[in-house]
Amino acid sequence: xxxxxxxxxxxxxxxxxxxxxxxxxxxxxxxxxxxxxxxxxxxxxxxxxxxxxxxxxxxxxxxxxxxxxxxxxxxxxxxxxxxxxxxxxxxxxxx
Amino acid sequence: xxxxxxxxxxxxxxxxxxxxxxxxxxxxxxxxxxxxxxxxxxxxxxxxxxxxxxxxxxxxxxxxxxxxxxxxxxxxxxxxxxxxxxxxxxxxxxxxxxxxxxxxxxxxxxxxxxxxxxxxxxxxxxxxxxxxxxxxxxxxxxxxxxxxxxxxxxxxxxxxxxxxxxxxxxxxxxxxxxxxxxxxxxxxxxxxxxxxxxxxxxxxxxxxxxxxxxxxxxxxxxxxxxxxxxxxxxxxxxxxxxxxxxxxxxxxxxxxxxxxxxxxxxxxxxxxxxxxxxxxxxxxxxxxxxxxxxxxxxxxxxxxxxxxxxxxxxxxxxxxxxxxxxxxxxxxxxxxxxxxxxxxxxxxxxxxxxxxxxxxxxxxxxxxxxxxxxxxxxxxxxxxxxxxxxxxxxxxxxxxxxxxxxxxxxxxxxxx
Ligand SMILES: Cc1cc2nc3c(=O)[nH]c(=O)nc-3n(C[C@H](O)[C@H](O)[C@H](O)COP(=O)(O)OP(=O)(O)OC[C@H]3O[C@@H](n4cnc5c(N)ncnc54)[C@H](O)[C@@H]3O)c2cc1C
Numbered sequence: 001x002x003x004x005x006x007x008x009x010x011x012x013x014x015x016x017x018x019x020x021x022x023x024x025x026x027x028x029x030x031x032x033x034x035x036x037x038x039x040x041x042x043x044x045x046x047x048x049x050x051x052x053x054x055x056x057x058x059x060x061x062x063x064x065x066x067x068x069x070x071x072x073x074x075x076x077x078x079x080x081x082x083x084x085x086x087x088x089x090x091x092x093x094x095x
Numbered sequence: 096x097x098x099x100x101x102x103x104x105x106x107x108x109x110x111x112x113x114x115x116x117x118x119x120x121x122x123x124x125x126x127x128x129x130x131x132x133x134x135x136x137x138x139x140x141x142x143x144x145x146x147x148x149x150x151x152x153x154x155x156x157x158x159x160x161x162x163x164x165x166x167x168x169x170x171x172x173x174x175x176x177x178x179x180x181x182x183x184x185x186x187x188x189x190x191x192x193x194x195x196x197x198x199x200x201x202x203x204x205x206x207x208x209x210x211x212x213x214x215x216x217x218x219x220x221x222x223x224x225x226x227x228x229x230x231x232x233x234x235x236x237x238x239x240x241x242x243x244x245x246x247x248x249x250x251x252x253x254x255x256x257x258x259x260x261x262x263x264x265x266x267x268x269x270x271x272x273x274x275x276x277x278x279x280x281x282x283x284x285x286x287x288x289x290x291x292x293x294x295x296x297x298x299x300x301x302x303x304x305x306x307x308x309x310x311x312x313x314x315x316x317x318x319x320x321x322x323x324x325x326x327x328x329x330x331x332x333x334x335x336x337x338x339x340x341x342x343x344x345x346x347x348x349x350x351x352x353x354x355x356x357x358x359x360x361x362x363x364x365x366x367x368x369x370x371x372x373x374x375x376x377x378x379x380x381x382x383x384x385x386x387x388x389x390x391x392x393x394x395x396x397x398x399x400x401x402x403x404x405x406x407x408x409x410x411x412x413x414x415x416x417x418x419x420x421x422x423x424x425x426x427x428x429x430x431x432x433x434x435x436x437x438x439x440x441x442x443x444x445x446x447x448x449x450x451x452x453x454x455x456x457x458x459x460x461x462x463x464x465x466x467x468x469x470x471x472x473x474x475x476x477x478x479x480x481x482x483x484x485x486x487x488x489x490x491x492x493x494x495x496x497x498x499x500x501x502x503x504x505x506x507x508x509x510x511x
Contacts, residue, residue: 001402014404018394018509020348043506044437044493045344048335050397073349073395076402 003057003069004081015061021046022054022068025088050074056084098202117282118289123296126322127153129476130314132301132337133330134158136167136277136462137454139284139295140469141329141476143201146291148470149477154293155323156285157316159300163281166331167462169431171354171388173367173376174463175212175272176237179228182487182499183440184235189484190467191237191271197466203283205275206381211366212272213247215254215416216265221371225267232269242266250365253419261372261415272367274378280465304341304451311341311451325476327452332397332432334455341451346437346493348508351396351430352388352459353405357423359383368416375412377420385423387413391433391459393509400430433459439511440499443472443481443488452476453490458511 001013028038050073057067066084071077096102096115106113129145131138134156145151156162174194176187198205216222229239244256247266256263285295296318303315304326313322330337332349364379377387389409392401406428413420436442436456441464443454454472457464471485481488487499493506504510 012404013394013402020395020507020509040494041344044346046335046346046348047339047344048348048395050336050349053395055395071394073397076396076398 001076001078003067003078005059005062005065005067006081006083007065008063011059011062013057015059016057016067017060019056019058019066022056022084022087024056025068025084025091025093052079098204117286118295121155121294121296123155123157123299123316123318123321124294126313127155127294128324129154129327130321130323130325131156131327131329132314133165133328133333134162134281134285134295134297135165135329135331136280136284136465137331137457137468137472138329139281139288140465141327141454141472142293142295143284143288143291144470144473145476146288146293149473151477152292154288155321156288156293156295157299157301157314157321158295158297159317161297162285162295163278166431166433167281167465168278169354169429170277170462171376171378171386172274172277172462173212173272173378174275175269176463177212177214177228177232177239177267177269177272178501179231180440180499180501183501184232184237186467186471186484186488187463188232188235188237189470190464193466193470194275194463195271197283201283201287203279203286205279205283207273207275209271209273210378211268211270212369213242213251213266213268213366214369215247215263215371216267217261217263217372219264222265229267238269238271240268240270242268251368253363253417254368255416255418258415261370263416274367274380275462277462284469301337302340306448310449323450325450325452327454327472327476329454329472331455331457331461332434334434334453338446338453341446341448343446345455346442347456348395348435349397349432350391350393350435350509351398351401352391352433353401353409353428353430354386354388355406355409355428356380356387356426357385357420358426360385360423363419370412370416373408373412373415375409375416377413377417384426385420391435391509397432398430399432433457435459435508435511437493437506437508438498438500439502439504439508441468441488442490443468443475443485444490445475445479446490
């Protein structure tokens with residue numbers, strides 16, 4: 001698989017480490033009333049869809065940036081690659 | 096029909112016209128006591144033990160394709176009970192004991208071969224870890240023996256013990272481990288279950304669950320609605336897809352695992368060996384092919400095929416201990432979708448929905464578990480209580496911090 005890195009261009013997927021569902025960007029608030037239940041879901045439950053999947057890839061053997069890759073789990077076809085930082089900011093994370 | 100040596104000779108003299116089909120091609124009835132979803136090894140074993148041990152007779156196994164087309168027909172066929180955690184070892188040792196009596200039990204030649212498995216040691220720290228694991232195994236009544244390099248070379252003279260980077264310093268052997276003909280496990284359980292009245296229904300995909308007053312009372316399928324007092328999911332790599340239809344999210348990611356077989360060779364490899372410094376395991380099939388594999392590809396996948404970097408990684412692992420492998424040509428490679436759980440251990444449990452049960456999370460190691468998984472799942476279905484060897488395989492262990500994490504990797508499925 002080739003991942004079209006937004007800064008570096010197409011890179012071999014083996015330069016990256018796979019870190020799972022991109023919803024992990026949204027870490028729950030540890031002060032929430034139901035923080036324990038939220039952290040259980042965050043830490044352990046996954047949608048695991050057959051089809052398009054937004055996922056985190058860490059460029060460990062490269063520039064060490066985190067990417068959000070949209071990839072079809074049935075065909076491995078990659079349709080979108082973004083910097084995880086941009087996605088997080090757009091979705092309301094402050095840093 | 097009972098199979099026997101006498102029957103084989105008789106049929107040889109009569110042009111093999113007397114062999115009937117091994118199981119009926121059943122059509123679905125309108126309802127059953129138990130509907131088991133998934134005709135892999137675990138589903139078929141569950142049906143067999145339900146019928147045999149718990150005297151239940153109105154049982155159906157629903158399979159979306161053909162039985163044995165999933166992971167039970169794709170794995171590298173290794174059986175062993177060399178686990179360390181208390182939640183695991185009694186379960187896998189129970190399974191190994193069932194393997195030892197399986198062929199007589201099913202009257203079917205599953206080619207159970209206890210040729211021994213050897214985990215190689217490459218460093219002092221690894222020796223300590225393997226000694227600890229061997230002791231844990233023996234405490235649970237399994238066999239384990241620490242082997243010196245000299246003892247290993249007597250059985251495997253071709254091993255590259257002086258590899259500069261990963262020298263072989265010894266190994267942990269389980270002599271009762273080995274291999275089993277994987278397809279024959281599916282067929283043997285199917286035939287034996289069918290003989291006890293189980294309906295095996297192929298080309299029947301479950302597309303939804305019938306819920307009434309919060310209770311699961313049956314399944315929707317491509318061959319119509321089928322009612323059931325109890326519905327038992329058992330679909331390995333498809334677990335999340337199936338349980339999503341009941342509104343459940345699981346502690347599971349589906350990943351692809353590849354396997355490889357070389358051209359047929361004369362007997363060179365008498366047992367199963369595993370590389371301890373990378374991930375590589377290998378045995379030789381009775382046809383002569385070297386059957387081997389390594390790590391999962393490491394990203395969510397339902398594709399049943401993998402990518403080249405893992406092929407390279409697996410072959411490098413093989414070459415490190417076993418340089419003669421480089422002369423053999425690769426005949427076939429394939430992939431299967433495995434249900435990687437968050438702690439690397441399985442789940443056999445009731446769900447929060449009455450009448451709906453779940454078996455899954457077998458990762459890349461559920462073939463060896465087939466008999467015990469079927470037995471324990473049948474026990475749970477029939478009695479609503481977990482079997483004593485499977486009490487730890489609960490859904491709520493992730494909430495309660497009771498993970499069974501053999502490798503101590505945490506909630507990162509691609510590291511287990
Ligand atoms: C390449 C590879 C190598 C492996 N090597 C080993 C090994 O050496 N040792 C070991 O112990 N384990 C090994 N495993 C793991 C082992 O094969 C699996 O854990 C085990 O087979 C899973 O249980 P099963 O046999 O019931 O699964 P499967 O055979 O996959 O059965 C599940 C069945 O459910 C069916 N299904 C799915 N969805 C539906 C639906 N909606 N309706 C109806 N039916 C459905 C599927 O078609 C399938 O037939 C390996 C796996 C792979 C892929």
